[in-house]
Amino acid sequence: xxxxxxxxxxxxxxxxxESYDRDFAFVAAYGETIxxxxxxxxxxxxxxxxxxxxxxxxxxxxxxxxVVGLDADKSMVTRFVQRLPDVDVLVLDAQQPWPAxxxxxxxxxxxxxxxxxxxxxxxxxxxxxxAAALRPGGRLAAELGGxxxxxxxxxxxxxxxxxxxxxxxxxxxxxxxxxxYAAVLERAGFEVRxxxxxxxxxxxxxxxxxxxxxxxxxRGAMSxxxxxxxxxxxxxxxxxxxxxxxxxxxxxxxxxxxxxxAIRQRDPS
Numbered sequence: 451x452x453x454x455x456x457x458x459x460x461x462x463x464x465x466x467x468e469s470y471d472r473d474f475a476f477v478a479a480y481g482e483t484i485x486x487x488x489x490x491x492x493x494x495x496x497x498x499x500x501x502x503x504x505x506x507x508x509x510x511x512x513x514x515x516x517v518v519g520l521d522a523d524k525s526m527v528t529r530f531v532q533r534l535p536d537v538d539v540l541v542l543d544a545q546q547p548w549p550a551x552x553x554x555x556x557x558x559x560x561x562x563x564x565x566x567x568x569x570x571x572x573x574x575x576x577x578x579x580x581a582a583a584l585r586p587g588g589r590l591a592a593e594l595g596g597x598x599x600x601x602x603x604x605x606x607x608x609x610x611x612x613x614x615x616x617x618x619x620x621x622x623x624x625x626x627x628x629x630x631y632a633a634v635l636e637r638a639g640f641e642v643r644x645x646x647x648x649x650x651x652x653x654x655x656x657x658x659x660x661x662x663x664x665x666x667x668x669r670g671a672m673s674x675x676x677x678x679x680x681x682x683x684x685x686x687x688x689x690x691x692x693x694x695x696x697x698x699x700x701x702x703x704x705x706x707x708x709x710x711x712a713i714r715q716r717d718p719s
Contacts, residue, residue, distance in 0.1 A: 481506045481564040481593065487644065487711045488591035490515045494559040497583060499544060499592075500566020504530040504537070510562060511537060518553045520544060522569075545572040548579050557585035561592070568595035571624045573631070577638035584714040590640065596647045596708030597627040603703050606691035607664060607672075610683050613690075619671035619683075631708060640712040650705040659701035660688050 485506065490496055492514025498507045501519030503526055510517045511534065519539035521527050527541050538553040548554055561580050570576045580590060604621055611618035626634070632642045654663055661684045664672075672680050695702050 484562070484564055484591050484593040484709055485509060487709065488560060488562050488589070490560065490562075495556065497554075497558045497561045499561055499563040499580070500569070501530060501539065502526050502566070504533040504539075506562070506564055507534060507537060518558075521566075543570075544579060545570050545575050548583065554583065557588065558583050559585060559588050561588070561590045563590075563592040563594070565593060565595075567592055568599065568624045569622075571622055573624055573626065573634045574637065577634050577640070581638040581640060581714050586714060588714045590635070590710065590712045590714070593707055593709045594631075595623065595625045596706045597625050597630075598704075599623075599625045599706045600703055602691065602694055603660065603663065604668075606660075606687040606695070607668060607683060609690045610686035613686055614679075614682055616679055616683055617674060619668055620674065621668075621671050625706075626708065628708060631710065635710070635712050639715055641715045642710060642712045644709070644711040646709050648707055648709070650707050652703045652705045654701040654703055658688075660691055660695060660703075661685070663701075663703060 488496075490510050490513040494515045496510055496515045496517050498510060498517055498519045501507045501521050504519065507517055507519050507530070517537055519527070519530055519534070519537060520542050521530070521539070522541065522543045524541055527539055530537075530539050540554070542548065561584060567573070567576065584590070604619070608618045628645050628647050632645055635642055654660060656662060664684050664687060665680070672683065675683065695704065
């Protein structure tokens with residue numbers, strides 16, 4: 451990591467990076483499709499936006515590309531550094547202005563992002579920064595949650611909160627339709643080349659798969675509740691969701707994924 455790496459204040463969603471790697475390895479495993487869309491080439495300079503603990507970053511490095519990681523969470527970046535000590539990585543909320551200093555001081559040939567952009571509700575700010583970071587003709591390959599993503603999972607927690615008389619989770623997620631996200635990218639100066647929305651029901655590991663999902667991915671959304679309230683809500687949500695989301699001996703999350711390949715055409719407006 452560069453000595454002059456910029457480390458501003460991270461976002462407020464705190465991750466359990468060990469649980470993420472141990473129990474939710476499918477997040478990286480399902481990145482195969484968007485890696486193929488990216489088609490990283492030796493010698494390219496690539497930004498991994500929302501790099502997490504570095505599973506897919508390692509794949510980009512193995513392609514021969516020079517890679518920079520960027521993530522808003524310090525615990526994720528700590529594990530990233532343990533895995534990839536020779537790769538530059540920054541702790542940065544991509545919704546905030548990006549520093550014009552190393553390692554972001556030179557344009558990138560491509561930006562890769564898997565399962566991260568839906569954590570950034572200010573999509574226009576992120577798109578403008580991505581366009582500014584790319585060389586003209588540079589490409590963006592990204593996968594994020596699409597419209598209706600985990601609607602049943604989140605809905606079960608909201609129903610549970612009502613049953614218990616608790617304030618519901620405060621979901622701060624961005625799940626756009628294909629048309630909505632295409633418009634965001636076009637405003638920033640991208641030309642969209644490929645765009646697809648697909649259902650991807652995802653098996654969760656363990657007998658408490660849904661509860662584990664809610665505790666990790668809903669941690670920030672439930673930060674206004676105390677631990678006793680969170681436990682009650684998670685347990686009740688599992689009861690509510692079981693008829694729809696438990697089958698064949700496993701919990702399933704109702705993921706819907708939006709994949710995009712876009713080319714930077716002009717300077718952001």
